[in-house]
Amino acid sequence: MSTTTLVRPRPPLINWLAVTALMLGIFAIVTSEILPIGLLTAIGADFGISDGITGLTMALPGIVAAVAAPTVTLTTARLDRRVMLCALMVVLAVADVLAAVATSYGVMLISRVLVGLTIGGFWSIGAGLAGRLMPPHAVGTATAVIFSAVPLGSVLGVPAGTLIGDLAGWRTAFLVLAALAVLVLAALLMLLPPLPAHQATTPRVLLDLLRTRGAGIALSATFLIVLAHFGTYTYVTPFLQDVTGLPPARPSAPSCWRTASPESPATSWRARPPAPACAPLS
Numbered sequence: 675m676s677t678t679t680l681v682r683p684r685p686p687l688i689n690w691l692a693v694t695a696l697m698l699g700i701f702a703i704v705t706s707e708i709l710p711i712g713l714l715t716a717i718g719a720d721f722g723i724s725d726g727i728t729g730l731t732m733a734l735p736g737i738v739a740a741v742a743a744p745t746v747t748l749t750t751a752r753l754d755r756r757v758m759l760c761a762l763m764v765v766l767a768v769a770d771v772l773a774a775v776a777t778s779y780g781v782m783l784i785s786r787v788l789v790g791l792t793i794g795g796f797w798s799i800g801a802g803l804a805g806r807l808m809p810p811h812a813v814g815t816a817t818a819v820i821f822s823a824v825p826l827g828s829v830l831g832v833p834a835g836t837l838i839g840d841l842a843g844w845r846t847a848f849l850v851l852a853a854l855a856v857l858v859l860a861a862l863l864m865l866l867p868p869l870p871a872h873q874a875t876t877p878r879v880l881l882d883l884l885r886t887r888g889a890g891i892a893l894s895a896t897f898l899i900v901l902a903h904f905g906t907y908t909y910v911t912p913f914l915q916d917v918t919g920l921p922p923a924r925p926s927a928p929s930c931w932r933t934a935s936p937e938s939p940a941t942s943w944r945a946r947p948p949a950p951a952c953a954p955l956s
Contacts, residue, residue, distance in 0.1 A: 688865060689807050693816045695861035696800050697823045699763055702854045703796055704827030705835060706770055706789050707735050708904075709851065712836030713844040714911050720844070721779040725912040731786050732908045736900070738790025739797075744880055746795035755799050755806075755869035756862070762799075763859040766792040770852035774845040806869060 710717060710731040718728035750758050769788035776782040804816035839847040883889050 684867065690816075691861075692807050692865040692867075693804065693819050695858060695865050696759075696803060697820050698854075699759065699796060699800065699858045699862065700820065700823035701827050701831060702763075702851060702858055703766060703789075703792055704824055705831030706766060706848075706851050706855075707793055708732070708828065708832055708907075709835045709847060711908055712832050712911060713839045713847060714908070715915065716839060716844045717782070721782070723779055725909060727779075729908050730783060732904060734783055734786045735790035735793060736904065738787050739793035742791045742794025743798045744794075746791075747798045748877060748880070750795075750799075752871050755803065755871065756866045758799050759796060759866065760859055760862050762792045762796045763855055763862060766796075767852045767855035767859065770848045770855060774848040774852065803869065807867075 710728070714725055714728050714731075717731065718725050721728075746758075765788050769785045769792065772785035772788070773782055776785060801820065804813050804820060808816040835847040835851065838850055884893075
């Protein structure tokens with residue numbers, strides 16, 4: 675006589691919290707990836723290298739991620755997706771801690787290689803899990819929530835990390851990201867159900883996909899867009915400081931001016947009405 679095991683449906687709230695945990699994981703990854711943009715000059719000054727060489731902290735994760743995405747997909751095709759996501763979040767936490775304690779630029783680049791591995795692996799696995807966590811009518815909304823981590827990392831994560839770096843040092847910013855990765859790891863462990871692989875991806879599937887004309891065009895366009903975007907965006911901080919002459923704090927707080935406090939030799943902040951861009955700072 676055969677027996678049937680009934681699986682109790684998960685409450686919708688738990689499913690949405692799982693989706694949110696995935697979103698926060700991608701948020702932590704995106705912020706870790708592009709945080710050096712806001713801290714480029716500080717990192718370069720600490721290691722005694724030029725801004726151009728420091729830019730490798732942005733280029734290296736992208737190159738590694740491009741290789742890691744298909745590699746991780748193929749080599750872990752039969753593993754539980756929950757286990758893989760948690761393992762990759764551990765790698766991200768280790769990478770951020772390694773960046774925070776790096777004693778040389780070489781160690782810093784090793785940490786960025788680990789970030790690139792996490793980017794490629796987590797994206798290739800987590801981006802399409804909404805369909806396995808949510809009922810059909812909510813898959814579109816859940817997917818939008820997961821992908822909202824990308825702009826949130828750019829418009830919230832990087833400015834917040836840059837502010838922390840300005841106040842407490844760039845290493846502290848990476849430690850905060852490591853703590854966030856640990857919190858996300860705990861959330862994934864508690865909220866994600868077991869997600870065994872349904873269909874293993876084979877090299878033949880990927881090769882057949884790459885041979886299609888549409889995939890080639892899409893990949894080429896994406897490569898050029900991302901190259902142009904990050905090629906410019908990476909060096910926006912030294913450009914604003916060295917070319918336009920803006921002080922480090924002014925781009926992130928245009929309505930405030932740094933002034934000398936008569937009570938203290940340290941600098942302080944006070945709000946002022948908007949002034950012309952060429953007005954001298956008092």
